[in-house]
Amino acid sequence: DAKTTQPPSMDCAEGRAANLPCNHSTISGNEYVYWYRQIHSQGPQYIIHGLKNNETNEMASLIITEDRKSSTLILPHATLRDTAVYYCIVTSGANSKLTFGKGITLSVRP
Amino acid sequence: SQTIHQWPATLVQPVGSPLSLECTVEGTSNPNLYWYRQAAGRGLQLLFYSVGIGQISSEVPQNLSASRPQDRQFILSSKKLLLSDSGFYLCAWSRGITDTQYFGPGTRLTVL
Numbered sequence: 001d002a003k004t005t006q007p008p009s010m011d012c013a014e015g016r017a018a019n020l021p022c023n024h025s026t027i028s029g030n031e032y033v034y035w036y037r038q039i040h041s042q043g044p045q046y047i048i049h050g051l052k053n054n055e056t057n058e059m060a061s062l063i064i065t066e067d068r069k070s071s072t073l074i075l076p077h078a079t080l081r082d083t084a085v086y087y088c089i090v091t092s093g094a095n096s097k098l099t100f101g102k103g104i105t106l107s108v109r110p
Numbered sequence: 111s112q113t114i115h116q117w118p119a120t121l122v123q124p125v126g127s128p129l130s131l132e133c134t135v136e137g138t139s140n141p142n143l144y145w146y147r148q149a150a151g152r153g154l155q156l157l158f159y160s161v162g163i164g165q166i167s168s169e170v171p172q173n174l175s176a177s178r179p180q181d182r183q184f185i186l187s188s189k190k191l192l193l194s195d196s197g198f199y200l201c202a203w204s205r206g207i208t209d210t211q212y213f214g215p216g217t218r219l220t221v222l
Contacts, residue, residue: 041218046210046211049210098202100153
């Protein structure tokens, strides 16, 4: 599975959009981009995933560049409860293994 | 809807003692099941996965073992715990081998 690069941290004001970037320049054609988040001392929570097209669900939007080498997770209206570590993962799923890096720590401030 | 349970939530065990962690999934049949470990300040490491009853694949050599006695039950065990076994143990499930994995709440194990 391709490796991803995320900045270590970012902060966002409550009520504003949080845009979390991820680079995956070595992504292969059959690999999906997944986003999970982990609030302290809890299990990772699935957020969203996509292959080529932009995706949106009740939690977030995922914007994937046309060359698929990078993506952005957008939380449209961040709340204090969105403070967590967000992991960007690229996987074909074929080997069943999710490789979580260090992720990006999002801090939402009041 | 599907839910995944893990217990206990926290556990403190002495070195050399046995271990048994349990994971159960509700609301689905024949799930793929996974055990991960997250050491402090590190990413997740896949330990075992199972595609069916009695079918276990091990990802890394260690003194842990896994079993799947029932369709929706996955157990992580050890005969003798080591200090290095401390960590946050997560169970996950997916519908198929390439589908989204959903995680349980985790068990925090401290070996003293």
